Amino acid sequence: MSESHLQQTYNSKVVPLLQEKFKYKNKHQIPEIVKVTLNIGLGEAVQNPKVVEAASSQLALISGQKPVITRAKKSIAGFKLREDMPIGCMVTLRNQQMWTFLDKLLHVAMPRIRDFRGISPKAFDGTGNYTIGIKEQLIFPEIEFDDVDHVRGMNISIVTSASTDEESFAMLQDLGFPFRK
Numbered sequence: 001m002s003e004s005h006l007q008q009t010y011n012s013k014v015v016p017l018l019q020e021k022f023k024y025k026n027k028h029q030i031p032e033i034v035k036v037t038l039n040i041g042l043g044e045a046v047q048n049p050k051v052v053e054a055a056s057s058q059l060a061l062i063s064g065q066k067p068v069i070t071r072a073k074k075s076i077a078g079f080k081l082r083e084d085m086p087i088g089c090m091v092t093l094r095n096q097q098m099w100t101f102l103d104k105l106l107h108v109a110m111p112r113i114r115d116f117r118g119i120s121p122k123a124f125d126g127t128g129n130y131t132i133g134i135k136e137q138l139i140f141p142e143i144e145f146d147d148v149d150h151v152r153g154m155n156i157s158i159v160t161s162a163s164t165d166e167e168s169f170a171m172l173q174d175l176g177f178p179f180r181k
Contacts, residue, residue, distance in 0.1 A: 006106065006175060007099040013059055014174040020169060031128065031162030031171050036098045038063055039070075039090040039155045042138075055148055056089045063091040063101060063140040104140070105156070112139040117179035123170065128162030130154055130172060 059067045067089040162168035
């Protein structure tokens, strides 16, 4: 497999910039993206279990990998939820699939978002990981508008080896993530 455009950018441009900016002595100190997790939560799956299948197939199209069905850990009477009921689906991408997905997210999907002004620079978790919330799955080119029964959002979590938010922000910004000013 050949490297994606984003992976080439990381290796040729981002690594030297980060090494210079943060004065790393060892190449293993330079932060990198470890994995990307896509998650769709399906609250409506309590009433309609078929929703999980539809969301799962769409997530498989977007990610190129078969999703895992997430299940309720405990019963909550107020939500009519029983333990072990399916309530969502998720995919974890690593290595080449991760780079291919991020490339597609940045260069194909994000430009298709209506009224897009950039992603929030405040969505870091304190340890260098970043999460993006997407309101509709239609921004991905694999999803046909006619096949969608219900517009669903998803969370995209980017897990990095960075120890601080500042390092992670610098890395993602150098990769071309469109942060709001």
